[in-house]
Structure formats: structure tokens, C-alpha cells
Amino acid sequence: MTRDTNLYSQFVSFLKILLPLAALTLMSTVFLLARPPSGDNQIPYAELDRMAQEPRLSGAHVSGVAEDGSVIELTARTTRPTGDLIEAEALAAGIDTADGTRIDIRAGRGEIDSAARTARLTGLAHLQTSNGYEMETSGFTADLATGRITSDGALEVKAPFGSLTAGELVIDTPQDADGQVMLFQKGVRLVYTPKQ
Incomplete structure (x- = not known):
């Protein structure tokens, strides 16, 4: 032991x-x-001065009702006013139409014109509807007064019945219609996929 x-x-x-x-x-x-500290440890005072002089708003949210009864909501990660225009990053629009359809548009950037009451969503804009349509284009312009939406260029669309390409899209509420109508025009090409 x-x-x-x-x-x-x-x-x-x-x-x-x-x-x-x-x-x-x-x-x-x-x-x-251990590595020595990098030489670039100075505070960029010029950049801080520029940011302090440039007014910005984070998490902006605006909503209203258009003439056709659509409820429109605009949100942006950051906004910067420049006269009548408000420049926005990560701009999104949510539209609840009078007939109950939901339209969501997202874009990398955009601008809101308060005088003309329009919003332009640019930089690969993506639109999706609650009734099964999904599309991408270079941008959309929304008339905040009337609720009319137009695409800025050609677009590719996934629809409940297949897929299509078109030169332009207009979403509008005609006077005699019960709700909004999607009008694809300028060289429409449709690929119909029947349901199994």
C-alpha cells in the first residue's frame, strides 16, 4: 500500500x-x-461627417388607401429625402385589393415621389400575388392615388396554369370591373401546363 x-x-x-x-x-x-495590429485602425472622420450631414430614416413605413379601394403599404430598410423624392433601399410594397387579392412587391431599391404620388421599385423587382402569380422584372411603378401598377420592362411569370413572358404588365381596376385586372401585353408568349 x-x-x-x-x-x-x-x-x-x-x-x-x-x-x-x-x-x-x-x-x-x-x-x-499573434499578428501585429493592422495599420488601418484610424476612425474615418470624413465619412462620419458625411453621414451626419445626410439625413436618413431607418425602418420607414407608410400606408394609405387608393381610389379603387386598395390598401397600400410601403416599407423600406432606409430612406433618404431629396426634395420631392424619397430614395429607399430594400423597398417593399404590400397591396390588399378591394376584391381580396394580396400583391407583394420587393425590390433592392426604389424611390417615392410624394408630389406625383408614385412609387418606383427598381433593381430586380419581384412580384407575388395570393392567387398564384409570381414574376420578376427590372422594376415596377405603382400609382399610389389610383392603385395602378405597371412593369418597367419585360418580365417572366409563373402562373397557376403554366408560365409566360411578356413585354409589359399592367394591373388596373377598370371602371366596370369588380376588382383589379392583370393585363399582359407586348409580345406575350404562354407555355400552358395542364394540371395532372
């Missing part, structure tokens, strides 16, 4: 020397191999 106790005591004594030496070796390795 004394021999086992003696071996155990020797082992503990050995660890009392070895473990602090190992810790010291590890710490010296960390300090020796």
Missing part, C-alpha cells in the same frame, strides 16, 4: 511541475505567434 501511495505522490509532484510549464509554453506561443 505504501508503494502505491509513494507512486501516486511522485506522479502528483511530477504534474505540479509539468502542467505550469505546459501552460507557460502555450501562453508564450500565443504571444509570439
Whole structure:
């Protein structure tokens, strides 16, 4: 029994020397191999001055009702006023039409013209409707007074009945119609996919 106790005591004594030496070796390795700080640690005061002089608003949210009864909501990650125009980043429009259809438009950027009461969503705009239409184009223009939406260029559309391409899309509420109508025009090409 004394021999086992003696071996155990020797082992503990050995660890009392070895473990602090190992810790010291590890710490010296960390300090020796650490990278020096980069030279670019100065505060960009010119950039801070420019940002302080340029008014911005984060998380903007505007809503209203158009003449056709559509409820329109606009949200943006950041906005910057420039006269009558409000420039926006990550601009989104949500439209609840009078007939119950939901239209969601998202774009990388855009602008809201408060005088003309229009919103332009640009930079690969994506439109999706609650009745199964999904499309992408270079941009959309929404008339906030009337609720009319037009595409800025050609678009590709996934529809409940297949897919199509068109040169232009107009979403409008004709006077005698019960709700909004989607009108695809300028070189429409339809690929019909029958349901299984």
C-alpha cells in the first residue's frame, strides 16, 4: 500500500511541475505567434461627417388607401429625402385589393415621389400575388392615388396554369370591373401546363 501511495505522490509532484510549464509554453506561443495590429485602425472622420450631414430614416413605413379601394403599404430598410423624392433601399410594397387579392412587391431599391404620388421599385423587382402569380422584372411603378401598377420592362411569370413572358404588365381596376385586372401585353408568349 505504501508503494502505491509513494507512486501516486511522485506522479502528483511530477504534474505540479509539468502542467505550469505546459501552460507557460502555450501562453508564450500565443504571444509570439499573434499578428501585429493592422495599420488601418484610424476612425474615418470624413465619412462620419458625411453621414451626419445626410439625413436618413431607418425602418420607414407608410400606408394609405387608393381610389379603387386598395390598401397600400410601403416599407423600406432606409430612406433618404431629396426634395420631392424619397430614395429607399430594400423597398417593399404590400397591396390588399378591394376584391381580396394580396400583391407583394420587393425590390433592392426604389424611390417615392410624394408630389406625383408614385412609387418606383427598381433593381430586380419581384412580384407575388395570393392567387398564384409570381414574376420578376427590372422594376415596377405603382400609382399610389389610383392603385395602378405597371412593369418597367419585360418580365417572366409563373402562373397557376403554366408560365409566360411578356413585354409589359399592367394591373388596373377598370371602371366596370369588380376588382383589379392583370393585363399582359407586348409580345406575350404562354407555355400552358395542364394540371395532372
